[in-house]
Amino acid sequence: MSQSYRLPALRQLMDQQTRTSTRERRLEQLDRAERLLAELDPEKEYPFEYLCYRITGYRADSTSLLVLPGRDARHDLRLYVEDLSRTVALPIEEAPEPVLTVEEVSRRYQVSTRTVNRWRRQGLVGRHFRVDGRLKVGFLESSLARFVSEHREQVDRGTRFSQLSEAEREGIIRRARRMAAVRQASAAEIARRIARKMSRSPETIRMTLKTYDRDHPDRAIFPPSTGPLDEEAKAQIYRKYRTGTSAEVLAKQYGRTRSSIYRILNELRATRLLETKLEYMYHPSFDDPASSAEILAETPLPPDGRAPRKVKAPKGLPPYLASLYEVPLLTREQEAHLFRKMNFLKYKAHLLRDRLDPTKAKTSELDEIERLQEEALAVKNQIIRANLRLVVSIAKRHVGPSNNFFELVSDGNMSLIRAVEKFDYARGNKFSTYASWAIMKNFARTIPEENYRRDRFVTGHEEMFESAADSRIDEHEYETAHRRNVEAVQGMLGRLDDRERRIMISRYGLDGSREMTLEQLGKELGITKERVRQIESRAQEKLRRIAVEERMDLPMF
Incomplete structure (x- = not known):
């Protein structure tokens, strides 16, 4: 189902009809919606009640005050017809009139299939039909005739651009091969350059080159890539792009087109979005x-x-x-x-x-x-x-x-x-x-x-275990080392700032002060126990550097 509806009301109507209407009713609504589409003026506005009645035969009471722009209504009605026809899946041989596939329209008007798909976005109404067990897009003969009549100049221009002479095709191939040999450029960039020089559409040039490479794989100008990228390579592309590497540079590094790089970026971006938990309370x-x-x-x-x-x-x-x-x-x-x-x-x-x-x-x-x-x-x-x-x-x-x-x-x-x-x-x-x-x-x-x-677990000396490594020395060795540290620290306190000095004095009981725990110091200074620990570690690091400079031995630091 299409995700690009402009009007939530028509999207909701589509969902409702899919759930509640019979197959026969949906077939009838397809014809009604397409007839309505041909009548709408993009410059006018229409009440939703009117649109709903024309499509379903019923009047909507709850949204009778809703007015919809004609341009958006035309856009969404085309999607409505496509989506509703997908739920019907009518066999192509049961269609009420001749049906042309995208390829058949392409051959009739001598344009590329991408041009036909572009016509669909511009108003050509398509339906989904079941062909050989698969759903394919097709166009009723009347729908195609109506679009051609309303867009005659556009159709003629597309037909004219697609009619290349053999000499022009050879010229395009020759220019592309020469440019690909001397420039590290993507196929899309080369197609744009040739299009400007030959006054042709980039799509015509691109399709010409693509057809040539498909028919002559041994002499392809842009041979296919070595294969699909693995997840690690995709993750690297995503990280590089997030840190500032452009899509053009990534395309050259990985031998891909710029559009394929954007597809990879969107894929990983979508995956990360879906991995994020989203909870809500429905109403x-x-x-x-x-x-x-x-x-x-x-x-x-x-x-x-x-x-x-x-x-x-x-x-x-x-x-x-x-x-x-x-x-x-x-x-x-x-x-x-x-x-x-x-x-x-x-x-x-x-x-x-x-x-x-x-x-x-x-x-x-x-x-x-x-x-x-x-x-x-x-x-x-x-x-x-x-x-x-x-x-x-x-x-x-x-x-x-x-x-x-x-x-x-x-x-x-x-x-x-x-x-x-x-x-x-x-x-x-x-x-x-x-x-x-x-x-x-x-x-x-x-x-x-x-x-x-x-x-259960606190011993009364937990701060000592939290801030100092277990050196596995006996009590006499610890007291000797502690006394040595106290004497050394007393001589260097003047090189610490006030808060660092206050914490070191209280932690080691210097100058006759009472030894205090991290939590006691935190309450006294108005900071957390963890913050006291961080300041103490910073002060110890300063003392350690001073000790190295003055060749002093501070084993506890």
């Missing part, structure tokens, strides 16, 4: 074309029209946590709108992904999927930012002697993100209630687990 309004504009509208203002009152951040919070209180909270209406919008965008991306074939993926399709997913992510982040202060509030209530506040906030943020993904806004509940339950449920599980781990 029946997502399938109603009339609801789309309302769902995608801007976030509504509060009922009173006033900006939300700013809340003062609690004292003692670091600046990055205090900044969360500058983000206004969402009203119930705003919250429901954002959740509906986020899930609708994901649903639209899911529909496109569900029909995506990586081997035939188009750039426009991939761009649209990525755009929908990026917009959904932006809405998701807006919801998360408006609720981050909820995590801080709950984490403060769970802080204890063995629970680090910043670790609780980090863990709570992950619970909040999961809650945004799982929340069903259609039930009418407030998200803060659901998120609070999810965060506290996670804390109820992780805090006892962490306390058990500490009670």
Whole structure:
């Protein structure tokens, strides 16, 4: 089924008729749709109710106010006929009038098959017929005659361009062979150059060269590539392109055409898109074309029209946590709108992904999927930012002697993100209630687990094991080495910055100070235990370099 409908209403009508109409009804609708297509003026607009009635014989009530541009309606009706005929699969011998295949039209008008396919995109209506057990595109004699009548100049031009004399063909072959020998250029580039010099279409030149290479494989100007690329080669092409290598350069490196490089890039891009997990909460309004504009509208203002009152951040919070209180909270209406919008965008991306074939993926399709997913992510982040202060509030209530506040906030943020993904806004509940339950449920599980781990495995000297390698020395050797390190470190503390010096003094109990753990230092300095460890490692590295410069022995560093 075609993925390039411009009007969701006609695409939905197509899906509905495929599911509910009998084969006889669909055959009748094919003729009705094609007759309607011939009557539509691209410069006018048409109510969807009128189009639906002309195709199906029934009037659509729910979308009676929907008005569609004539140009887009003509485009989608052509796709409608092709897609509906595929579901009927009428044998070609049962067609009501003579049918010509793409190849037969090509021979009749002396044009290439690509030109015929280009005519299809420009309005030539095709249908799918069953020929020798396979579905093939064919054109009713009346449909072809109507297109030729409406596009006489275009058809004549295509016919004129395809009529090459033998001398012209030999000239094209000679020029292409000479250019391929002296230039490292692709077949498409050489075809474009010859087309400009001979005032011919690039497609005519390309088909001439392709036909010659097919008929003379031993003297081919552009011999076929050595074979399909393996997955590793495709991955290399994708990585090089992402790091700035152009498609033209990649085509030369791998002996491929530029279009084949783009196909490989799109294939890997599509594969990576499909590997990305996409979850959403479905709602029946997502399938109603009339609801789309309302769902995608801007976030509504509060009922009173006033900006939300700013809340003062609690004292003692670091600046990055205090900044969360500058983000206004969402009203119930705003919250429901954002959740509906986020899930609708994901649903639209899911529909496109569900029909995506990586081997035939188009750039426009991939761009649209990525755009929908990026917009959904932006809405998701807006919801998360408006609720981050909820995590801080709950984490403060769970802080204890063995629970680090910043670790609780980090863990709570992950619970909040999961809650945004799982929340069903259609039930009418407030998200803060659901998120609070999810965060506290996670804390109820992780805090006892962490306390058990500490009670079971912590020895009281865990920081020493975390920061120093196990050198397997006995206690007397360790004390001797520790004393030596203390004496050496005392002489070099002046070469550290204030925070590094403070941490080293407290960690080693220098100058009569009490030895402190990573966690104790973190609370005192307002940073995490991991950050203290990083600063200590940096200070140790500085001391190690100083020791090397001054030829001192610091075995613990």
